[in-house]
Amino acid sequence: MxxxxxxxxxxxxxxxxxxxxxxxxxxxxxxxxxxxxxxxxxxxxxxxxxxxxxxxxxxxxxxxxxxxxxxxxxxxxxxxxxxxxxxxxxxxxxxxxxxxxxxxxxxxxxxxxxxxxxxxxxxxxxxxxxxxxxxxxxxxxxxxxxSEPCHISWIKKNISKWEEITIFSLSVSSAERVANMANTIKVRFGLIYVERKEASEQIIVIGDVVSRTAVIFLDIIDNCDLVISSVKRLMEVGASGVYVIATHGMLSERLMKEVDDSIITKLVVTNTICQEKYVKQSDKITCLDVSxxxxxxxxxxxxxxxxxxxxxxxxx
Missing domain, CATH: 3.40.50.2020 (Rossmann fold)
Structure with a gap:
């Protein structure tokens, strides 16, 4: 070349x-x-x-x-x-x-x-x-x-009984893409919807998650508030564990602490953004190589x- x-x-x-x-x-x-x-x-x-x-x-x-x-x-x-x-x-x-x-x-x-x-x-x-x-x-x-091939490969290698997982989208706008990913590996698809009424909000889970591992997929993560609330809600309705997978991980000291203190099983990001500093700080963080x-x-x-x-x- x-x-x-x-x-x-x-x-x-x-x-x-x-x-x-x-x-x-x-x-x-x-x-x-x-x-x-x-x-x-x-x-x-x-x-x-x-x-x-x-x-x-x-x-x-x-x-x-x-x-x-x-x-x-x-x-x-x-x-x-x-x-x-x-x-x-x-x-x-x-x-x-x-x-x-x-x-x-x-x-x-x-x-x-x-x-x-x-x-x-x-x-x-x-x-x-x-x-x-x-x-x-x-x-x-x-x-x-x-980034789908890298995520699918990681799921198959690292989640036991991956054939029985349910992949969730956190927004309606990304639902089609996440549904296509679920269809590619032939697993179930779900949607997490936040219903806001005046000063309150309620997280609604659409999809089968009872006694199943849930995987929340999103393209960007830089704030864990909604993600952690969604993880808690999935566990409340019967999920056996929750993984969070994001393409672009905008990690920070605050986000790292929130992840470590949460019940998230694992947060998976890619190296589209340099993650070397933060990956070494926590066992809950995994970085996939998209090179x-x-x-x-x-x-x-x-x-x-x-x-x-x-x-x-x-x-x-």
């Missing part, structure tokens, strides 16, 4: 290195610095003229710095005559701001899409977008990869092969 260049921003170097190892290339060198006034400085240290460039940058802590860093790296490669520039966003920043749900509220995900295009990105790779309509915000092709999915997607895009077909092998 002599015509490819893989760069990493500062947000998730470990994931980029794993992707590089899987496709058999070294990370290309770029110097990332800050000026005294905190402006971002980027220098691409090797030729990218006529090359197929992939730049990986996620974002959680310091998201605005990471986004600006990515935009400058893309623009630097564009000005250096790259043949194509693909922005690899394992977690797309501002993806939860994808609709106008109040007066005078911006659709910030659309703004981010415009900025990436203006900077010079010709292609976008991301994973488990919070809302599928975000793909329509871009004027360039978007590959929204699925195999990104590496295969990058290889297929570079050679002009179908990306959708990669799931046939991963789910086999």
């Amino acid at each position: 002599l015509n490819i260049r893989l760069f990493s921003g500062s947000s998730n170097v470990l994931l980029t290195e794993k992707i590089g190892e899987r496709i058999g290339i070294k990370l290309s060198e770029a110097i990332l610095n800050k000026f005294s006034n905190n402006e971002t400085s980027v220098q691409i240290k090797e030729s990218v003229r006529g090359k197929d460039v992939f730049i990986l940058q996620s974002g959680y802590i310091g998201v605005n710095n990471h986004l600006m860093e990515l935009l400058i790296m893309i623009n630097a490669c564009k000005n250096a005559s790259s043949a194509r520039i693909t922005a690899v966003l394992p977690y797309m920043p501002y993806s939860r701001q994808s609709k106008k749900d109040n007066n005078r509220v911006p659709i910030t995900a659309k703004l981010v899409a415009d900025l990436l295009h203006i900077a010079g990105a010709n292609h976008i790779i991301t994973m488990d977008l919070h809302a599928s309509q975000i793909q329509g915000f871009f004027n360039v092709p978007v590959d929204n990869l699925l 195999v999915i990104f590496a295969e997607a990058i290889r297929r895009i570079h050679y002009g092969e179908s990306v959708s077909c990669l799931y046939n092998n991963l789910l086999a």
Whole structure:
């Protein structure tokens, strides 16, 4: 793969290195610095003229710095005559701001899409977008990869009698996707619904969970209040144990303490966001490596092969 260049921003170097190892290339060198006034400085240290460039940058802590860093790296490669520039966003920043749900509220995900295009990105790779309509915000092709193969593999290897579990969605908006996942491995599907009346709220469980292991699936976790309340409710109605699986784990000291003090059996996240610090702090946290999915997607895009077909092998 002599015509490819893989760069990493500062947000998730470990994931980029794993992707590089899987496709058999070294990370290309770029110097990332800050000026005294905190402006971002980027220098691409090797030729990218006529090359197929992939730049990986996620974002959680310091998201605005990471986004600006990515935009400058893309623009630097564009000005250096790259043949194509693909922005690899394992977690797309501002993806939860994808609709106008109040007066005078911006659709910030659309703004981010415009900025990436203006900077010079010709292609976008991301994973488990919070809302599928975000793909329509871009004027360039978007590959929204699925973490589903990694989650299914973990469930089959780590949950005893996994054939008898019930997978729950925490929202109506994600119900179709979670139902498809349940259908893929032929297990039962359920929905957890929060009914709010004036100052009170009631958690309603729809689905068979008595004497079964429940798995709550969601794309992003950064606040455990609803999750822990849902776990308690599932146990009250007869669940034998509850696992929580999320693609993008926005872990923090507060969230870690809430998980450790809760009756959650296990919280499973992926390394779309760097989790190294927090995984070491708790036995209840497991981090899945999604580098195999990104590496295969990058290889297929570079050679002009179908990306959708990669799931046939991963789910086999």
